[in-house]
Amino acid sequence: MVLLRSTKRYTLQDKYIVKKKGKDTYQFNMRVPKALMHLYPHKTFITRTLGTACIKTARIRRDRIVGEIAAQKESAYSNERVAFLAFVDTLKEAKQEARGNRYEAYYQLSTQDLLDTDSFPKAQLAASHSVETGNIPEGYRPTIREALHSWLERNTRRNADTLSKIKTTTDKFLKCCGQFDIELESIHRKDVLNYIELTIDSYSVSTVSGNLSRLRTLYKHAWQIGLIEQRPCPFSDHDLAYYKESTTQKTQMFSAEEVQTIMLWANSQQNAMADITKVGLFTGMRIGEICSLKAEDVHIENDVMAFFIRKGKTNAAQRTVPVCNELVPTIRKRLSILEPEALLFGMNGKQASRDFSHFKIESITKDKTKRFHSFRVHMATAFSRAGIDELTAAFILGHKGGKTMSYGYYAKADELQRLKEATEKAVVVIKRDWLTHKGQTTMPELT
CATH class of the missing domain: 1.10.10 (Arc Repressor Mutant, subunit A)
Known part of the structure; x- marks a missing residue:
């Protein structure tokens, strides 16, 4: 069978798309990946008909096949x-x-x-x-990809993010080992220590700790289903305190120019990032707290609007956060179209965090000390510059010291008014020190 590429100029957009000589319909043609040779014995290429003469349709069907092959590679063993x-x-x-x-x-x-x-x-x-x-020779013993494949088959109901992370973590560990797959019993503690050393400079300690936890899960699963005998897990009991002390740095504020660039970017997004970013800047709330807000968490009393933070990173995170006048119109607009139990901003916290981080790294800075959390530092600094007492600022920001105040979880009307006044003073400072450019305030309208 002779296969010809389209008579049109070939581009990467048409990769793996070919035509059989004398035929009008397109075919899929890809060299068999090394990891899948056992699935395609005596074959050099994977060839399938795409059943169409339309190049656009052919591309869609090609992409589907490429996805299937990628899934095969993902679960392939040696x-x-x-x-x-x-x-x-x-x-x-x-x-x-x-x-x-x-x-x-x-x-x-x-x-x-x-x-x-x-x-x-x-x-x-x-x-x-x-x-x-009854003994399995070295080189033929159960592998980490087998454990991964088995775990995935038994955990199909887990959320997509969990499944994706455990696959990605396994791939990255194997990449550090320089292998496509590795026997579970060949993984030693020194291999894991080397993995930690290689990744700790690129990822936070918490990320590395999470990766070790996922790999530990696979190792335990392999023992539970009888792939390996019970033995000390090489992914367990690693003390990351040293790395945490040596890599932890205080969160830093953005410069005025950086804040203005961030706000212009946020306002250009088609999702809720403009609102989320501005709420972060003018309240000091964590991105997870913002994205977890529901419409029913917005409280309005005597024309004072506030957010009820029901759950947070710490006990002090449960609090009432006053909404400044700058944000009120946008929040009211959202409330008018939402059911009480609906998310106020309709965006997952992890996705919002990824979007912000991606933009920050690409367009602002790769400095890990500057992140969405920096807005909390901006707000804390604004409270200080505005002369707001530390206890009031701590309560609004959800810091530990704020728990000593008598406001409690739900601030009463007069207390809420005082919190609102403190917030408005801080907002004035934020606009003056970080959003003012050449005598004018740079603040795009919220979507």
Whole structure:
């Protein structure tokens, strides 16, 4: 079969799309990935008809096939390991049928004749040894990808973010090891320490700790389903305190120019990032607190609007946060179209955090001490410059010291009014010190 590319100029947009000579319909044609050669024996290319003469439709169908192949690669094991497992099953069945009779095929024929193939000769010898002795030779033992695949099959109801993170973490660990897959029993503590050293400069201590937790989950799962015998987990009991002390730096404020650039970017977004970002700047709330707000968490009393933070990072995070006049019109507009139980900003906190971080790294700075959390420092500084007492500022920001105030979770009307006045004074400072450019306030209208 002769395959020709489209007569049009070939581009990456049409990668893997070809035409059979004399035919109008497109076909998919990709070289078999090394990790999947065992699934496509005696084949060099994966070829499928796309069943269309329309290039746009062909691209859509091509993308679907590429996705399927990517999923196959994700769950693929070593070719030798796959062959070994198949050979073990065949030899065990033959041995069971022989029932100790030395004249049966299992005892009379060679392993190659029993398996009826000359492929993977080393795997054949390993399978024969394993069936005879009960021991699995090194190079054919269960791998971390097998544990991952099994865990994914048994945890399909987990949320997409959890599934994605455990797959990504496994891939990154293997990349650090310089291998596509690795035997679980070949992973030693020194390998994990090396992984920590290689990643600690690129990720926060909490991220590295989370990655170790996911890898530990896979290792425990492998033992639970009998892939490995119980043994000390190389991913457990790593003291990251040293790294935390050496890498932890105080959150820094953005410059006035950076704040203005951030606000212009936020306002250009098609989602709720403009509102979320401005609420962060003018309240000092954490991004998770903002995105967790529901319409029913907005309280209005005597024309004073406030947010009720029901859950937070700490006990002190449960508080009443007054809404400044700058934000009131936008919040009212959102309330007019939302059910009480609906999220006020309709955006997941993790997604909002990723969007902000991506923009910050690409367009503002790679400095890890400058992040969305910096807006809390801006607000705290604004309270100080406005002459607001520390206890009031601590209560509004949800700092530990604020719990000593008598306001409690729900501030009363007169107390809420005092909190609102303090907030308005801080907002004046924020506009003056970070949003003013050449004598004018730079503040795009909220969407």
